[in-house]
Amino acid sequence: MAPATKKKPSKQLKVKKSPKKVQIVPVKEDSSTESEEEAPPQHLELGDDIADDDSASELSSDGDEQLADDFLQGSDEEDENEEKASGSESGSGLGSDSDDDDDDDIVEKSRKIDEKRKREEADADAEMKTNIQEESDEFTLPTKQELEEEALRPPDLSNLQRRIKEIVRVLSNFKALRQEESTRKDYVEQLKHDIRSYYGYNEFLIGALVEMFPVVELMELIEAFEKPRPICLRTNTLKTRRRDLADVLINRGVNLDPLSKWSKVGLVVYDSQVPIGATPEYMAGFYMLQSASSFLPVMALAPQEKERIIDMAAAPGGKTTYIAALMKNSGIIFANEMKIPRLKSLTANLHRMGVSNTVVCNYDGKELPKVMGLNVVDRVLLDAPCSGTGVISKDESVKTSKNLDDIKKCAHLQKELLLAAIDMVDSNSKSGGYVVYSTCSIMVAEVCFSVATCIHRVYMFPFLCPMFLKYFSLNIIQNEAVIDYALSRRDVKLVPCGLDFGRPGFTKFREQRFHPSLDKTRRFYPHVHNMDGFFVAKLKKMSSTKPIAKPSTKEKDEEIEPAKDNDKPNNDINENGRQSSESETRRIRRYRLQTKNGEKADVTETSEPEFKKRKKRKFNREEISKAREEKRLTLIENKRKAGKQQRKNDE
Amino acid sequence: MRPLDETEMSAVMEKLYKFVGNNLKNLIENPSHEGPDSIPGRYCFRMNKNKIYYCSESLVKRATNIARPNLVSLGTCIGKYTHGGNFHLTVQALNLLAANAKHKVWLKPQSEMSFLYGNHVLKSALGRITETIAAGDGVVVFSMSDVPLGFGIAAKSTQDCRKLDPNGIVVLHQGDIGEYLRMEDEL
Numbered sequence: 001m002a003p004a005t006k007k008k009p010s011k012q013l014k015v016k017k018s019p020k021k022v023q024i025v026p027v028k029e030d031s032s033t034e035s036e037e038e039a040p041p042q043h044l045e046l047g048d049d050i051a052d053d054d055s056a057s058e059l060s061s062d063g064d065e066q067l068a069d070d071f072l073q074g075s076d077e078e079d080e081n082e083e084k085a086s087g088s089e090s091g092s093g094l095g096s097d098s099d100d101d102d103d104d105d106i107v108e109k110s111r112k113i114d115e116k117r118k119r120e121e122a123d124a125d126a127e128m129k130t131n132i133q134e135e136s137d138e139f140t141l142p143t144k145q146e147l148e149e150e151a152l153r154p155p156d157l158s159n160l161q162r163r164i165k166e167i168v169r170v171l172s173n174f175k176a177l178r179q180e181e182s183t184r185k186d187y188v189e190q191l192k193h194d195i196r197s198y199y200g201y202n203e204f205l206i207g208a209l210v211e212m213f214p215v216v217e218l219m220e221l222i223e224a225f226e227k228p229r230p231i232c233l234r235t236n237t238l239k240t241r242r243r244d245l246a247d248v249l250i251n252r253g254v255n256l257d258p259l260s261k262w263s264k265v266g267l268v269v270y271d272s273q274v275p276i277g278a279t280p281e282y283m284a285g286f287y288m289l290q291s292a293s294s295f296l297p298v299m300a301l302a303p304q305e306k307e308r309i310i311d312m313a314a315a316p317g318g319k320t321t322y323i324a325a326l327m328k329n330s331g332i333i334f335a336n337e338m339k340i341p342r343l344k345s346l347t348a349n350l351h352r353m354g355v356s357n358t359v360v361c362n363y364d365g366k367e368l369p370k371v372m373g374l375n376v377v378d379r380v381l382l383d384a385p386c387s388g389t390g391v392i393s394k395d396e397s398v399k400t401s402k403n404l405d406d407i408k409k410c411a412h413l414q415k416e417l418l419l420a421a422i423d424m425v426d427s428n429s430k431s432g433g434y435v436v437y438s439t440c441s442i443m444v445a446e447v448c449f450s451v452a453t454c455i456h457r458v459y460m461f462p463f464l465c466p467m468f469l470k471y472f473s474l475n476i477i478q479n480e481a482v483i484d485y486a487l488s489r490r491d492v493k494l495v496p497c498g499l500d501f502g503r504p505g506f507t508k509f510r511e512q513r514f515h516p517s518l519d520k521t522r523r524f525y526p527h528v529h530n531m532d533g534f535f536v537a538k539l540k541k542m543s544s545t546k547p548i549a550k551p552s553t554k555e556k557d558e559e560i561e562p563a564k565d566n567d568k569p570n571n572d573i574n575e576n577g578r579q580s581s582e583s584e585t586r587r588i589r590r591y592r593l594q595t596k597n598g599e600k601a602d603v604t605e606t607s608e609p610e611f612k613k614r615k616k617r618k619f620n621r622e623e624i625s626k627a628r629e630e631k632r633l634t635l636i637e638n639k640r641k642a643g644k645q646q647r648k649n650d651e
Numbered sequence: 652m653r654p655l656d657e658t659e660m661s662a663v664m665e666k667l668y669k670f671v672g673n674n675l676k677n678l679i680e681n682p683s684h685e686g687p688d689s690i691p692g693r694y695c696f697r698m699n700k701n702k703i704y705y706c707s708e709s710l711v712k713r714a715t716n717i718a719r720p721n722l723v724s725l726g727t728c729i730g731k732y733t734h735g736g737n738f739h740l741t742v743q744a745l746n747l748l749a750a751n752a753k754h755k756v757w758l759k760p761q762s763e764m765s766f767l768y769g770n771h772v773l774k775s776a777l778g779r780i781t782e783t784i785a786a787g788d789g790v791v792v793f794s795m796s797d798v799p800l801g802f803g804i805a806a807k808s809t810q811d812c813r814k815l816d817p818n819g820i821v822v823l824h825q826g827d828i829g830e831y832l833r834m835e836d837e838l
Binding site: 280285345348351 | 684685686687688689706707709710713714716717718720721722723724725726727728743746763764767794796798799800828829831832835836838
């Protein structure tokens with residue numbers, strides 16, 4: 001430390017200042033004694049250098065003697081020094097002015113030291129940057145040869161995991177970290193491939209997921225799929241209260257907590273010393289094991305006392321018993337279940353929980369309107385059959401099983417069930433008129449009704465829920481599109497579910513446009529809400545009239561339907577009928593104009609619902625006259641449409 | 652679903668009387684709040700597929716349009732008829748019985764599980780017992796926290812119980828809530 005030693009003689013001048021400068025780093029305000037001289041030479045250097053430069057600039061005219069008098073000045077300078085010391089190191093770059101005599105050398109030396117330091121720092125920075133770059137450069141996409149080799153060997157999980165992480169990092173900061181010759185698409189392809197082999201998805205599914213989510217969220221989602229959701233239970237309010245139940249269970253050694261603020265009956269179980277499904281309390285019907293997402297449709301349904309309710313897919317009975325508890329065993333619930341083996345568990349649960357207002361029947365959901373009649377109940381809960389079984393954490397083979405035929409069939413099934421549900425609801429009911437449709441998956445997919453184009457236009461965007469993989473078919477059903485379909489086929493409208501903590505559904509997706517009120521539906525994700533994926537929609541039936549057959553319902557007539565429904569109360573069927581027929585005709589007009597599928601789609605569309613209508617038509621005079629009116633109007637419209645389309649085609 | 656005929660009705664009533672005694676009146680005349688009508692209806696018994704159901708009349712009315720093969724359950728199932736023509740009460744009737752029980756027995760906490768596995772009640776398990784039990788009476792078994800656990804037939808009267816050795820059977824097991832887990836299929 002030659003500079004330091006050389007400085008020592010001249011330290012006398014700086015002595016008074018240097019202690020203060022030394023203390024710049026630890027304590028700013030103190031003026032200390034010379035004991036601070038012993039402080040590390042670096043500090044001295046730093047302080048001295050800076051002080052030198054500053055003092056040099058300020059005191060150059062003063063001379064040596066005055067340095068002593070400038071003690072006070074020095075203290076003023078201290079603040080500047082402090083600022084400069086704590087600021088950038090480049091403060092030392094100012095010291096170009098030479099001080100008097102003795103100080104010259106020192107100044108120069110200090111300058112050199114400063115420059116050296118700067119250079120070192122610059123080098124260090126550059127090194128760091130190159131290191132980073134090296135790291136990212138290190139990550140190159142594997143060549144085809146490497147991929148082939150990998151394919152031969154058993155999958156190396158850690159390698160895959162590392163590669164996945166790298167690609168995610170690159171994709172999230174693409175401009176900075178990409179390699180020149182690889183396009184974004186290459187990275188994405190490689191990512192898909194790796195996720196497939198690491199997590200076990202199939203190509204279709206992962207392709208859709210990747211298109212759906214930003215990369216980081218995608219990884220969160222996939223990780224969330226891998227883990228099981230915590231076990232929840234619901235207190236049976238017919239027999240006990242949540243507080244009491246929690247006490248009893250805690251005494252037995254169960255570690256639990258209230259579920260969330262949105263539920264007053266839910267408890268989540270972290271771990272338990274006794275089997276939670278076999279405690280005497282469970283057997284006495286004090287609680288029910290249920291996933292948190294199953295609370296949601298019943299909360300959205302909000303059944304009132306003394307209402308008539310139908311639960312169309314009731315087994316194993318968690319939701320039905322919840323409904324009964326909310327109704328306090330008043331009113332009547334029809335619990336329907338199609339599969340016989342599941343009926344046993346349904347009845348057992350109902351009896352165990354002390355539900356006495358339920359009638360259990362075994363019908364196909366589509367036949368229920370024939371049995372129950374039309375317009376008979378206040379509310380209907382349709383938990384569409386894609387759920388109830390198979391969570392990915394339980395049944396991982398599901399990740400790879402799905403095909404297009406299932407998709408089509410299930411889409412059809414869900415739509416039929418929803419229409420049946422809507423038909424059974426009494427739109428004039430005093431306190432009800434609601435249908436809640438829920439599925440344990442969330443998909444925005446577009447399945448064209450026309451069979452020919454179906455294959456081309458299926459975009460799968462699975463939105464969560466592990467279960468969707470098992471019933472991928474059902475889940476691909478594109479919940480939004482099913483609701484869309486119902487909105488077009490029946491006089492219903494979407495109302496808020498009352499579940500504000502979910503994410504709103506899609507009103508548009510890619511090039512598809514749904515009815516704008518679809519944002520009242522709610523979606524729940526495992527990686528956001530920590531529950532199984534869920535989709536809930538609440539529909540209110542405005543009247544029993546059925547709109548005349550429409551062409552493919554991709555675009556919706558936004559303005560008219562909701563406006564009309566909002567304005568008029570739901571009392572008089574006739575009024576509603578007329579208005580709805582007006583809106584329908586206008587809707588029809590717009591559909592015809594907007595249809596992109598061409599006439600083929602129209603044909604398939606019209607034949608189906610008309611056929612259905614014929615089966616379900618009730619023959620009373622009002623309806624007949626209304627129907628005649630509607631037919632007349634549509635014939636007129638059709639003629640007009642045909643003319644317009646002719647003109648369009650000619651163009 | 653059909654109403655019960657005379658013999659069936661009397662069999663059911665007899666069985667219930669053993670457990671419920673004079674509270675049988677309550678059972679039948681209780682106003683029921685089920686059903687969407689604002690006027691409370693009454694309860695009645697119906698039979699479907701050899702099972703007897705206790706339900707409110709409004710439920711019955713609305714369930715008539717469900718075909719017999721498709722109707723699975725109605726209100727509360729209280730018991731079933733065996734092949735031999737005997738009527739047995741099942742555990743699903745427990746809520747009903749417990750609410751109106753005349754003869755009760757309370758079990759000690761450590762012996763609850765034994766009863767829930769289907770074993771008979773031994774004297775050592777008894778916590779409390781109502782006084783006026785005679786042999787052959789229907790008894791409802793509770794836990795010390797007044798949670799109904801099941802029911803059975805008293806093997807001995809209360810007096811005799813006192814003289815019994817600890818391993819003697821006090822209540823013969825007929826139904827318990829553990830059956831929901833053990834015998835779900837047979838319910």
